[in-house]
Amino acid sequence: MRSVIFQSKREIVKFSNQLTKGLSKPVAKFILDMVYGVAKGASPILSDISRSLGEEVPLSATIKRLSRNAASFNDFIKLDQNYLDLVQSQVEDDMLVMVDNSDITKPYGEQFEGLARVHDGSKGGTEKGYLTTNITIASPKTKHPIPIYSHLFSAEETDFVSANVETYKGLNRVKRLFNNKRYTVVMDRGYDANDIITFLSTEETDFIMRLTDKRWIKRKGKAYKVPELAQRHKGKIAFDSQIKGKNYHLKISHLKVTLPSFPKQSFYMVIVYGYGKKPMKLLTNKTISSKAAVLQIVKGYITRWRIEELFRVQKQEYGLEKVRTLTLNSIRLIHRLITYLLGHHAMRIEAAPLLNEIIYQRARCLRENVKFQLYRYIRGLTAILKDDLVGVRHYKHIEHRRNPGQLRLAI
Template sequence: MKSTEIYQAKREIINYAKKLTLGMSKPTTNFVMDMLYGLAKGRSPLLAEISRALNEDITLLGTLKRLSRNATNFHDYAKLDQNYLAAVQPQLKDDMLVIVDNSDITKPYGEKLEALGRVHDGSKCVTEKGYLTTNITVATSKTKQPLPLYSHLFSAEETDFISTNVETYRGLNRVDQLFGDKKYTVVMDRGYDANDIINFLMQKQTDFIMRLTDKRWVHYQDKAYKVPELAQRRKGKIAFDSQIKGKDYHLKISHIKVTLPAFKGRAFFMVVVYGYGEKPMKLLTNKVITSKADVLRIVKSYLTRWRIEELFRVQKQEYHLEKIRTLSLNSLQLIHRLITYLLGHHAIKIEAGLSFNEILYRKAQCLRQAVRFKFYRYIRGLAAILKFDVSGIRHFKCIEQRHAPRQLCLAI
């Protein structure tokens, strides 16, 4: 392994850590630097693995205790989030897709974890012990990589917990402030099909595309229909070929102008997509549809939502997020956020198309050459290079050396 490649990989992480900790104390900066480097090299949320990745001169137990203590006592989230958003702000363009979704971190064998609650495990369709996460990302302009904007781990067992919707509103308010005068479209799965969510977005005059549940009623030509009943009246006049999760689909699409009982006088469009699954996929949007191109743009925008699903998979497969075992809820939230912000760094670098990226992709040694989602290659390539680093990052830290105390001498 070339020493220049190792140095460049380390420098990427160190410079990013300094951006995230701008305005923080030196001990906090060094701690975040340790955590990001350990996560990138060890690809594990376990503090023991992060400690091993640092290769410090002191004992492993000493490093582990220091990281555990700092993670438990970390409360500089406001500055950390502010610095991260400043780093991603240049990536935000007009008319971007903002993807919103919840995920879960299951801990079926956890007993002593703080505020451990019950969550729905989407992969197994069962209720299990664990935590929920609210996540909001944008799809980058060129490569459509998911760039996280908001990510928060929480539990219904917390004393200040109100509801999952409130967590979503907090994230959407942050996104609204971040975009400012720029327009964006919120894309949501059917788990967000609720009048409260729609009302929140309508009050902010935000465009949205939302997948409908079969329980919802809509009005069409002054008659009330359940969504599946109205969808069956349209067989799809627009043909569209697409690839979803690596599988090719031949879709048929129709659109219908509808109203909702809770929003009288407000016009919406229901887009019906046949060919993906046994039942047609039903989408609701407040965007105006005047042509075939508008319909296809809405369908393509919703299909981009699968990018956030890939982001969750990367968190759990590449960084093994569900193996996290710290007892403190604050430590859990910090490690989850640092992993998310590390993925934000990767998304920005992938979008930039730097020459160093090609070196990382080659080091990953993946079988397939042509891929759209490059997170896996970037993460594995970065870890493969850092694996050969034996000096750690202590030379990058600003550690003041104390001088030996001087003895007081009195003239006699």
């Protein structure tokens, strides 16, 4: 058992060391404390993180130290670049890049910095909280979401412009990460806007986007509302798929269209029957010349639900919405570390070492045949680290000066 604890802890320490390359030693030690504390305690609350560290000082002293360092942390750019250096090994040509916003609601919060009204995705309506822009890739083998951009923001910030601008920042990072490799951006209907399409077209980026029923679309020179045009074309291609754990028998059609605001551009509309009461309508600027190409569009969009699972993992396994730090900077750091820790887990699952099987066994899941392993991995890792009594203090190298140059007074 000790060897399993050691190996699990060593992976967390190694990940933290890679995250903090080039940062000062005090900051690196602080990030190690936070990453390990979150992994062990499965909580964003500073008191829970502090207990997980098991330091030989009063708990209140550890909480104050973590709170102070989180509020003053300003090395986000370097932290993000170090994380992207880790992710670079997962980037391949012609990958899916999934984009979505999420929310962190604080309905009873009064003192949190920068609280604004946000759309509550789980309950509907609006609530006090923060928005997050998230971009992930699907890991090459297991299709687990690996975050490549994650930013928490508030409409109350003085430099806030719009949610779209935050999305553009993330997409620019994607372009730099992929360099000359191809990729396809996959978006839900919340991104069905001319501004978004203009940005993607200007950047010559392939995309798959779910259409809203409000959009007008043109077919052979005649304008239709999206639902009307969809009803005119019944599915001819049969496709069986599993979406969010349920099996579906789908019927698919596709047709070449244009948009009134983009008359010189050609798009394809893909209509999918069988997923819900209404057909699912997708828009893409990718060329469709075969049945295989149509199915690739549909499969690409279905893969998008993985980013929604990432949000559920953040909130269910790490309790992200329970965060209690009051400063926006602290909340932003905790959100970023949890997201990047999930990226580490997804990459470990992709590697599939023997240690993973031991971690899965400790999770004590009722189902063995699980395709989405993040829940199981986190629960198993937390169970293993719960048995660790010494924390990570032995991994922090403390330098002792050989010649401190102490001033001495002659007596």
